[in-house]
Amino acid sequence: MKQNIEIFDSTLRDGAQGSGISFSLDDKIKITLELDELGVDYIEAGNPGSNQKDRDYFERINTMKLKHAKLVAFGSTRRKHSKAAEDGNVASLLSAGTQAISIFGKSWDYHVTNVLHTTLEENLAMIADTISYLTKEGKEVIFDAEHFFDGYKNNEGYAMESLKAAYDAGAKALVLCDTNGGAFPDEVAAITAKVKSLFDVTIGIHCHNDGGMAVANSILSVEAGATQVQGTFLGIGERCGNANLSTIIPNLQLKRGYSCIPEETMEQLTTSARYIAEVSNLTLDRSMPYVGHNAFAHKGGMHIDGVIKAKGSFEHIDPEAVGNDRSFIMSEVSGKNTIISSIQRVEPSLTKDSPETREILEKLKKLEHEGFQFEGAEASFELIIRKHLGLYKPFFQLDYFKIIEEEKQGENECSASALIKVMVNGQEEMTAAEGNGPVNAIDKAIRKVLGMFYANLKDFHLTDFKVRVLDGANTAAKVRVLIESTDGEDYWSTIGVSTNIIEASVLALVDSIEYKLIKDMEVEEASKS
Template sequence: MSSRKEVDPGSEEAVTIYDTTLRDGAQGENVHFSLLDKLRIVQKLDEIGILYIEGGWPGSNPKDLAFFQEVSHLPLRRSRIVAFGATRRASLSVEQDPQIRMLLDAGTEAVAVFGKTWLLHVREVLRVTPEDNLAMIRDTVSFLKACGKEVIYDAEHAFDGYQDDPDYALDCLTVASKAGADWVVLCDTNGGSLPEAIAQLTRLTGQKVQCRVGIHTHNDGELAVANALAAVQSGATQVQGTINGYGERTGNCNLISTIANLEIRLNKRALPPGALSRLQELAYFVDETANLAPNPRAPFVGRCAFAHKGGTHVNAIGKLFRSYEHIDPGIVGNRRRILVGELSGRSNVVLKARELGLVLREDDPRIREALQQIKEREAKGYEFEAADASFDLLLRRLLLPFSPFFQLVEYHVSIRRFPAKKYEVCEATVKLSVKGQTVYTVAEGDGPIHALDQALRGGLERFYPELARIGLRDYKVRILGQMGGSAAATRVLVESSDGSSGWTTVGVSTNIVEASWEALVDSIEYWLLRLEQPRDPLSSYTG
């Protein structure tokens, strides 16, 4: 069940979401976006319904300048692109400042400019007088407004500045407001504030300025989302952040978690109706575009967010989902997962089987056999938590008539190295029995496992041409137990995909090639089984 109240969307208070993934998020370590990446992300954010998208600083690099030229040609339905910059330089008039001119040349309806709020930065970083800093804020905001821009003023270090000198910090905010800013955004730039301090200054700012108030938090104290929510509860109506919390140092406010909490817990509309169910899709899309692995433990959208392992928990979940789930995972586009491992009980097997389309009774004696096999295999190093497909096959082999799609006769893997040429050849030969015929295949690959995979597929595709659709997406190896040295068991996890869905299989052996073969075979058999034997007949099977 959902904990979200069903209300008329028109009665909900709206919070404006301002995405800065392409600028502030791109400042995070290992986060890189090409021009095409940035344009694709803009299209996805617009599709989801994010109102403001900060595209970058047009004066900082050629790629950002090119971005603003290209993005102007996208037919956006909802989103407004924002160009980002700073207040004018102390030594120049606003009309003479080249970076202000670039802000205008970006051609966006809205611009965001940041200015100093903390006297430490005014005196030690800018090295200007407090009065000069106020003039820089006033001149920049009023000039951009006179040019017809919507102006979002980011008050950098607002909370540290307020702690240092409350009167001066408030002067910076009110000067921006009086100059015509449409928004004054309070920035917890160092990320060290607590929710109480965030709430206090947000309330006070709302009383002092004549414009709308926003919040921009960083996650150095792991409170960026909590601080953003505290600001909203204290009157802020814009939240700035990044998808998946990308950003400088430990990151920015994670908009995925923030949006979910705003809509589900605070009953505030952050996205258009129906878009909340696409949160996981959005999170994964941005991770994929950035070439980063999704965080499996991310709240709301992570693979583990609604995963249940302990027998007591799983037993309760089987009776009442909300006993151990704070929301229905489908609300944010996620799904429930029942894990099976050494801590499993009968309920884990029953519910996991149901998740896979198999319906078992609690008193089915084969459940005990399945548990015993699971625990014996996990003692040897198998890990079914991360290998749903191998567990699916294990259950089917135990509970249903199961005929393998092929049988191995033999395989051989060789590596020939030519040191003088700094070159090597990895070759695999595989002999299979398929549908009464013997098939012998030879293939080369980038490594022994790739060669083995190529030979296996090459032998099977004439019988199962659909196999051309699937491929390896990830390959992980872990050595189990240090005491065995080079003879220790090896666990291999293989993640495969057909382009629309993915699955993971596991193999364990003291021989890494054998462990890999086991995982590869499971991967192919699982997919062929899904292809040729739909879930429906299995779901009606009760034994």
């Protein structure tokens, strides 16, 4: 292994500034524990001087013992023309009780004069006074040189003076921030190397993704001498987001030989990414490198054939190295290998030449002609295989449903009701539920009644719902509904097609629940054997 690279995660602070992100106190605790379990070095968890939630967070998290990570409180330098020892925000950083504190200060003269409206000398004094005071209080101080790359390109001398002020005051790390996200990799590499040659201290890199190069910039900075990488775990953050640590970590560790997280936790990377996405109420980008559902998904027949014969032929790493799975996508271009791969997951004894394989292939073609598309709906296709092979036993039967829609009167009022009748093991049950729209209402009703029989459905819920009109813009057109579901650990997708959007939704929803119940049953049976 090459040298250790400190991973500094700012999901809970910088990531929280992303559009649509709003962490509850419990969310922040859950994500902290997951990041600690993964083995990141620092967790920048919030700014106690800015809001009560972050103050409550630090009070609560300090009662827990983390295994690996150091917690970091984040804040600015003292106010101009004052003393750090008398600054309220600086005091709040100390009250957070963290071992490390991240202080950001201006390194671009343009910001000093036009945003802070102070002198260049006073800004340097603000940096030095704040860091010196916190260091004397026993804190490990990390200095974020805000807008460093823009500042360096406009006034190299002053940008370097800002770093020297922090260094002389005792900063443990100097972090070079591409705050506007507009730097290029060659610039970042050259400037990082220059800084590294002048300061005998940890050099960090903090990139934003406005130019689409945050990951590349971070990696080039490491190659030039940076030994701390800051980012957010899913690349979330203000504007276009931050450097994505779930991409940077495996790139550095698996491809470049650096040590970023413990070797034994690398296989948790995908699970952690999907858990953090779930807690953050985000739909994980299916094409996200390493951890996305499509990261190792193959559709083209030639690609599939190649991967089956030689795994590395169309994959840059083994998906198991990061805890992900290889998948073959159903489509008209995927060929027999995709079909047999799916069939053998259900019945390993069948081959490409088995009559059952040919029958299932014909059924697939017929269903695709009717509007079904199993690309991205592998769970529904698995159920079709099970039914054709006689390996399917329904857990329930939806005998009847009725939807009543009403005009929504208030912002928080439901707009639809669903009445359903379900048969489970010969027992008939009826129930009703209200929801925001007919699909939401029937989803609630089905899960309400099935919860009486299957306790494992309590964590089951939908994460995505897509509708596409198939054959023309008219009221009698067929629609295809694709549903993505999760139980907090796994994700799967199902499909329904009908001229009735409610019926199509119900078909996909029933498949989703059946798939969850089948998988849980198989896990239970495997544990007994």
